[in-house]
Amino acid sequence: MNEPIYILGIESSCDDTAAAVILNGRILSNVVASQKIHEEYGGVVPELASRAHQQNIVPVVDQALTKAGISKRQLSAVAFTRGPGLMGALLVGSSFAKSLAMGLDIPLIEVNHMQAHILAHFIEEKNQSKPNFPFIALTISGGHTQIVKVSDYFKMEIIGQTIDDAVGEAFDKSAKILGLPYPGGPLIDQYAQKGNPKAYSFTKPKVGDLDFSFSGLKTAILYFVQNNTKTNPNFIKENMEDICASIQFTIVDYLMDKLKNAVQETGIKEVAIGGGVSANSGIRNALKNAEKNLGWKTHIPKFEYCTDNAAMIAIVGELKYRQKDFSEMNVSSKARMTF
């Protein structure tokens, strides 16, 4: 039998403070600082605050250990997000991870947040198959849009990315133009499901084969809305479902075009997606269709492993632990980091 390897993962790269415990590939606990935690501790939730990480980190780690049913003395190592992210936020996670690892005299493991989004696919889950190397990973979120060729756990190459806005941002800003609250990406998806995706057409931005650009699309949608409301002030209200369906169709089709290019250029037909936008029904359906029509094998992780979370940091921690790839205590946070 395998010796039990318990890894604590800590994630604090942007808004959310998160901690998770993994045991031999299975997640025992996955905690994200939420209203509930603050209620328990009698605090208020700052909507967005790196200093909030300082308030959150102890209760979040505490809860992750409690939920996992283990004591901190059972931990084999502490893994943390080194970058990329917001410097002030990263520093809280790294300082805490270092102190804990030093106090317990166990290894410290640095994790690249973007690699973790991809390696989240290797968390053991019922009814979830793991991708086989090599595969193509598409990471889509409010902050990222990347196509990565993954040859092995830590052999990754970015082959395409956005040159301006991220796809989640394109959704959120389109929603804002339509008068929906920010972030309104999920609302677009809701309306889109009742609308006609071919009602309006938007030109897809033209950039390199595998790169993305969403800034121009945002402007095109803005002009489209401005022009139509000139003649009909109720244009948005009357056509919300069709407009949302058309925007979503354009964005998803654009993502799929790029994925098709990536599959063609690499000859790799196995595709895994991650990031918060993976929840979008349009992209999920498009991938299902690609399995049927193009013979791809596709993977979508559980939603809680798609958004920023610590489970993905913990799985990378475990993979590195097995390779004895540990960090020095003087490792410093990095706002920008590539693979």
Place this chain on the structure above:
Amino acid sequence: MTYTYDLSHLPEAAKAVLTGISGKTLLFYGDMGAGKTTLIKEIAKQLGYNDIVSSPTFSLVNEYDVQNDKLYHFDFYRINDEKEALDIGVEEYFYSDHWNLIEWPEKISNILPNRKNEIIVTQNIDGTRTLKINACE
């Protein structure tokens, strides 16, 4: 001063900004889609940054290594309260002597540094953009 340009003359527009300002703090005002990020991309390039400049709306701040210096690219679009900006430690960036290029500065008007240049980007009916540059004294 004002400067009107179309996208094909973006490099000249960026040059006009860099020659028209004094100091390293630049505030970019303008509606969504006015072209603030696009202009900042070009400015960063002219300051010696060769990689991709993406929007920091989600990340709030992106850091770029430019020639012998650092450039911080902020976007306060999604924040609701100035306190949130203080909580990410903006003062440390603003008073760092590095470049600070700030989108949506109106969201944090009370905590902006005193020495600052304002660049107002407006979009004209014919698709061109006009910059109004108010350099700091």
